[in-house]
Amino acid sequence: MFRILRKEELAPSIKLIDVHAPMVARKARPGQFVVVRVREEGERIPLTIADWKPNSGIVTIVFQEVGVTSLKLGELEEGDQLQDLLGPLGQPTHIDKFGTVVCVPGGVGIAPLFPIARALQEQGNMVITCMGARSQNLLFWVDRMRSVSDEVLISTDDGSFGFHGFTTDLLKQVISRGTKINMVFTAGPAIMMKKVAEVTALAGIPTIASLNAMMVDGTGMCGVCRVMVDGKTRFTCVDGPDFDAHKVDFDHLLSRLAVYKAEEKAALDLYLKRRGVK
Amino acid sequence: MSPVEFKRIPVREQSPQERVKNFQEVALGYNEEEAVAEAKRCLQCKNPPCRSGCPVNIDIPKFIKHIAEREFMEAIRELKRWNNLPAICGRVCPQERQCEQPCVMGKRGDPINIGKLERFAADWELEHGVEIPSLPEPVGKKVAVVGAGPAGLTVAGNLARAGIQVTLFEALHKEGGVLVYGIPEFRLPKKIVAAEADYVKRLGVEVKLDVLVGRTITIDDLFGEGYEAVFLGTGAGLPLLLNIPGENLNGVFSANEYLIRSNLMKAYLFPEFDTPTKRGKKVAVIGAGDVSMDCARTALRLGAEKSMIIYRRSFEEMPARREEYHHAAEEGVEFHWLTAPVRILEDSGNVAGLECVRMQLGEPDASGRRKPIPIDGSNFEIEADIVVIAIGTTPNPLVTMTTPGLKMSPHGTLVVDKKTGKTTRPGVFAGGDVISGGATVISAMGEGKIAVENILKYLEAKW
Ligand SMILES: Cc1cc2nc3c(=O)[nH]c(=O)nc-3n(C[C@H](O)[C@H](O)[C@H](O)COP(=O)(O)OP(=O)(O)OC[C@H]3O[C@@H](n4cnc5c(N)ncnc54)[C@H](O)[C@@H]3O)c2cc1C
Ligand SMILES: Cc1cc2nc3c(=O)[nH]c(=O)nc-3n(C[C@H](O)[C@H](O)[C@H](O)COP(=O)(O)OP(=O)(O)OC[C@H]3O[C@@H](n4cnc5c(N)ncnc54)[C@H](O)[C@@H]3O)c2cc1C
Ligand code: SF4
Ligand code: SF4
Ligand code: FES
Numbered sequence: 001m002f003r004i005l006r007k008e009e010l011a012p013s014i015k016l017i018d019v020h021a022p023m024v025a026r027k028a029r030p031g032q033f034v035v036v037r038v039r040e041e042g043e044r045i046p047l048t049i050a051d052w053k054p055n056s057g058i059v060t061i062v063f064q065e066v067g068v069t070s071l072k073l074g075e076l077e078e079g080d081q082l083q084d085l086l087g088p089l090g091q092p093t094h095i096d097k098f099g100t101v102v103c104v105p106g107g108v109g110i111a112p113l114f115p116i117a118r119a120l121q122e123q124g125n126m127v128i129t130c131m132g133a134r135s136q137n138l139l140f141w142v143d144r145m146r147s148v149s150d151e152v153l154i155s156t157d158d159g160s161f162g163f164h165g166f167t168t169d170l171l172k173q174v175i176s177r178g179t180k181i182n183m184v185f186t187a188g189p190a191i192m193m194k195k196v197a198e199v200t201a202l203a204g205i206p207t208i209a210s211l212n213a214m215m216v217d218g219t220g221m222c223g224v225c226r227v228m229v230d231g232k233t234r235f236t237c238v239d240g241p242d243f244d245a246h247k248v249d250f251d252h253l254l255s256r257l258a259v260y261k262a263e264e265k266a267a268l269d270l271y272l273k274r275r276g277v278k
Numbered sequence: 279m280s281p282v283e284f285k286r287i288p289v290r291e292q293s294p295q296e297r298v299k300n301f302q303e304v305a306l307g308y309n310e311e312e313a314v315a316e317a318k319r320c321l322q323c324k325n326p327p328c329r330s331g332c333p334v335n336i337d338i339p340k341f342i343k344h345i346a347e348r349e350f351m352e353a354i355r356e357l358k359r360w361n362n363l364p365a366i367c368g369r370v371c372p373q374e375r376q377c378e379q380p381c382v383m384g385k386r387g388d389p390i391n392i393g394k395l396e397r398f399a400a401d402w403e404l405e406h407g408v409e410i411p412s413l414p415e416p417v418g419k420k421v422a423v424v425g426a427g428p429a430g431l432t433v434a435g436n437l438a439r440a441g442i443q444v445t446l447f448e449a450l451h452k453e454g455g456v457l458v459y460g461i462p463e464f465r466l467p468k469k470i471v472a473a474e475a476d477y478v479k480r481l482g483v484e485v486k487l488d489v490l491v492g493r494t495i496t497i498d499d500l501f502g503e504g505y506e507a508v509f510l511g512t513g514a515g516l517p518l519l520l521n522i523p524g525e526n527l528n529g530v531f532s533a534n535e536y537l538i539r540s541n542l543m544k545a546y547l548f549p550e551f552d553t554p555t556k557r558g559k560k561v562a563v564i565g566a567g568d569v570s571m572d573c574a575r576t577a578l579r580l581g582a583e584k585s586m587i588i589y590r591r592s593f594e595e596m597p598a599r600r601e602e603y604h605h606a607a608e609e610g611v612e613f614h615w616l617t618a619p620v621r622i623l624e625d626s627g628n629v630a631g632l633e634c635v636r637m638q639l640g641e642p643d644a645s646g647r648r649k650p651i652p653i654d655g656s657n658f659e660i661e662a663d664i665v666v667i668a669i670g671t672t673p674n675p676l677v678t679m680t681t682p683g684l685k686m687s688p689h690g691t692l693v694v695d696k697k698t699g700k701t702t703r704p705g706v707f708a709g710g711d712v713i714s715g716g717a718t719v720i721s722a723m724g725e726g727k728i729a730v731e732n733i734l735k736y737l738e739a740k741w
Contacts, residue, residue: 263554
């Protein structure tokens, strides 16, 4: 069992928890994730390690409530126990001195990109962040991203804050300024990462995407997380989650993410009904 | 003395019509009267050949004699001298190839039903309260065991019984390995696995779940923390795929995914349990081993109208146990022999069926089985909405990748000295599927026992 030491609401339906998991905190690297199970009947879901403190044994997770499991996770309060937390999983992000890098997080994609940006900056890179959200109230961790970036550009889909448009528009602006960009890192909804990859492919900028395939075990046993990269089958949990965005078949990823749509909806309806009764 | 009884006492089972509708155990096992009657058939051979067929060398006539004399507690004590997991082995050992194969009774009639007698004694104890043997004084040595499958549980339990302080690290959230994620409830109830894992814990083994060795902690860290030896029982969990077009369509599962969802995550109880699975109408399982039978039978229980086994060789070459084949056939699983898939058919991202080709058998190949050769132009289609690929697994490379000095064979298995269980790295031992590439529960336990002897020797030499 893993105790929740602190809980914070970052935005409507986006929550942060600090979990006591000393072994994980000791080993975590940027880009890695954990698999969490909320309760005995629960499913296993992957969530990024958004931050960690080896000395106090804390692992920070930021999650969006989108379905039954993330909602149940959101119900837990400080002092409650998480049934299971396994990690750190996946290959750490390859951090190097690239020169100028642009980080493009969308939504909770900030969770993986915050530690990545921090490590990139520590390595002496010039870090530009193009972050966005649907609306101002869903923006979070702007200060944190500022603290690890040389420049932060912000967009909202509805124009309620910053640039009116998408993160890809911000990225295009940076490219069109003529800044030489050596590398782009992106994380967030698959559809956004696909768009980012299209933009950077045109501009010829190497791009790494942190893929969010569905997972069960997270250790390479089941193959549910398989993605197509360069025409080959790869397991996101052990070969990834980072892949060369220009070689990822995003349409395939999007199609696999929708496999359990009907079941997820049925489970959500049942959950909401039961919660309503309570 | 009563006359020799050539026929075995039959084992009661749920009827096929009944059992395909539930996940409860198929074989109901012996009651006391049946067990005693079956035990009395044993000839109590002076040089019992059955023992040599058992990978852990259980004194079979001795435990059977106790049952015949209604000394059930004595029977289980005897079994546990050799085997920490008798309720499991009694259920899933391929006895017809192991202990029961050389049984002298088999020459003139039915061999003694050793497996079901073992199960009877173990279940009797679980029902009447499990006895924990007295443990020796701790010798002040720590050993780490990685993987809580049959190999790891055996090693952990036996080391604890030798006074070693043992920590067992397991990546998943439950102990049991394949026993809990692979083998279905209807063949091996999970409460039996939990009870036998509990026994190992009560021997003093500390279990740490949710620890992926190689990521959460490395072998070198373990040595650094004062563990003097490490046993790797990490199994062969990486699924092999076919590399044919359509393999990544929605509705294509590896056998591991299909079984993990249903067994470990209890997807058949969705939405009470949160993990969903696909309940296909027409399920095609590729391969014909025990794993394939488990998948095809699970499909029926999940409500499939049609469950098919697609195999490129013929009935004779099929690797599955005959008992499992029979159970599957009785339940209505269809068998397509000499049929190989070449492509998975698509309907807007989902599986629509399989394109197959007919095969014929040629000369024996390296495995000694006749090689299947495709017949040109014989392509045809099979309709299916779920395809499960059950063509085998290999060891997960994670531990080897993160541990300097461990040698892997070209097949991905860990290289060990079979006589001692020693790997190429001093102080690191291994056994089970990670060295065999996939065998049986009891052979994994047998290899575990060899490793235990040698770990003890290794620790002693270091004293
Ligand atoms: C390596 C990795 C890291 C991740 N890190 C985070 C994180 O830090 N914070 C966070 O909020 N989420 C993260 N995710 C996504 C997270 O795992 C899913 O949001 C979660 O599984 C949803 O479970 P659920 O039962 O609440 O919703 P479900 O009922 O399973 O799904 C509800 C909705 O979310 C969609 N969905 C389901 N799974 C995913 C997925 N993997 N990615 C995108 N959409 C999905 C479904 O299509 C559906 O529309 C990560 C995923 C991966 C693979
Ligand atoms: C579906 C199926 C049906 C079968 N039916 C039968 C049968 O009827 N009879 C029979 O005798 N055999 C059967 N087998 C084979 C038998 O189950 C295996 O041979 C046996 O379980 C191997 O035991 P093991 O301890 O070596 O490995 P496993 O049982 O595979 O256990 C390995 C454990 O190690 C854990 N692990 C792996 N890597 C790490 C790591 N890095 N850190 C921590 N933990 C790790 C895994 O999560 C797992 O729990 C079947 C196998 C399958 C898949
Ligand atoms: S452990 Fe398996 S092989 Fe050995 S006697 Fe028991 S059933 Fe037979
Ligand atoms: S060989 Fe058969 S009859 Fe002889 S002791 Fe073993 S089980 Fe009994
Ligand atoms: S999540 Fe099971 S193999 Fe990746």
